[in-house]
Amino acid sequence: MGFGDLHPVIMPVRSMLILPGAVVLLLAASVPSHGIELEAGTWKEVETGTEDGKPVQPSFNTTCITPDEAQDPAQGLSPTKNLTGMRGQCKTLENKKSDTSLSMHVQCGDPAKVLRDFNVDYVFNNARSYSGTVRSAVTVSGKSSTSDKKVEGRWMSSICRRNRADSPRG
Numbered sequence: 262m263g264f265g266d267l268h269p270v271i272m273p274v275r276s277m278l279i280l281p282g283a284v285v286l287l288l289a290a291s292v293p294s295h296g297i298e299l300e301a302g303t304w305k306e307v308e309t310g311t312e313d314g315k316p317v318q319p320s321f322n323t324t325c326i327t328p329d330e331a332q333d334p335a336q337g338l339s340p341t342k343n344l345t346g347m348r349g350q351c352k353t354l355e356n357k358k359s360d361t362s363l364s365m366h367v368q369c370g371d372p373a374k375v376l377r378d379f380n381v382d383y384v385f386n387n388a389r390s391y392s393g394t395v396r397s398a399v400t401v402s403g404k405s406s407t408s409d410k411k412v413e414g415r416w417m418s419s420i421c422r423r424n425r426a427d428s429p430r431g
Contacts, residue, residue: 296358296359296360297334297358297359297360297361297362297363297385298331298332298334298388299326299330299331299334299337299385299388299389299391299416300326300331300388300389300416300419301326301327301328301330301331301419301421302325302326302416302417302418302419302420302421303323303324303325303326303416303417303418303419303420303421304323304324304325304326304414304415304416304417305321305322305323305414305415305417306321306322306323306324306412306413306414306415307319307320307321307412307413308320308321308322308395308410308411308412309410309411310408310409310410310411311408311409311410312406312407312408313406313407313408314407317408323417324342324343325421326421327421334363334383334385334391335356335358335363335365338363338381338383338391338414339353339365339367340365340367340377340379340381340395340397341367341369341379344369344377347369347370347377350369350370350371351367351368351369351370352367352368352369353365353366353367354366354367354368361384361385362382362383362384362385363381363382363383363385363393364380364381364382364383365379365380365381366378366379366380367379367381372400374401374402375399375400375401376399376400377397377398377399378397378398378399378400379395379396379397380394380395380396380397381393381394381395381396382394383412383414388416389415389416390414390415390416391412391413391414392411392412392413392414393411393412394409394410394411394412395408395410395412396408396409396410
């Protein structure tokens with residue numbers, strides 16, 4: 262019996278081995294990746310911490326997280342989100358995501374004039390709760406001011422209300 266005699270037997274066996282592997286690959290490609298995803302809507306943030314090393318009063322902010330931002334929290338929680346006057350002047354230097362956390366390093370502005378530097382670290386407890394830190398420095402004409410804040414974010418409602426801040430972030 263030569264190879265030609267075995268060929269009809271080998272082909273069905275090879276097909277039976279390849280087909281399940283192909284099905285697994287197709288299923289894996291069609292299943293969405295499950296990373297960080299927040300609930301869209303109105304969120305309340307409480308910030309506590311220091312500015313230039315001195316304790317400051319807690320601040321309370323409400324913000325709207327859109328459905329797109331909920332799917333990509335780096336977009337919804339970016340320190341640049343509310344810096345409308347600096348649009349186009351920001352660079353994300355680092356953006357690390359895991360299933361339960363997000364870390365970003367962002368710089369905005371012109372070092373010769375005004376430079377804002379942000380380092381944020383968030384931990385996602387669930388789709389309706391996160392906590393973390395926001396460290397920032399603002400340099401104007403060579404003089405720096407720093408802040409180190411702890412942030413607690415809680416989902417409030419699926420209806421988005423206008424962004425409101427009792428005190429600006431960072």
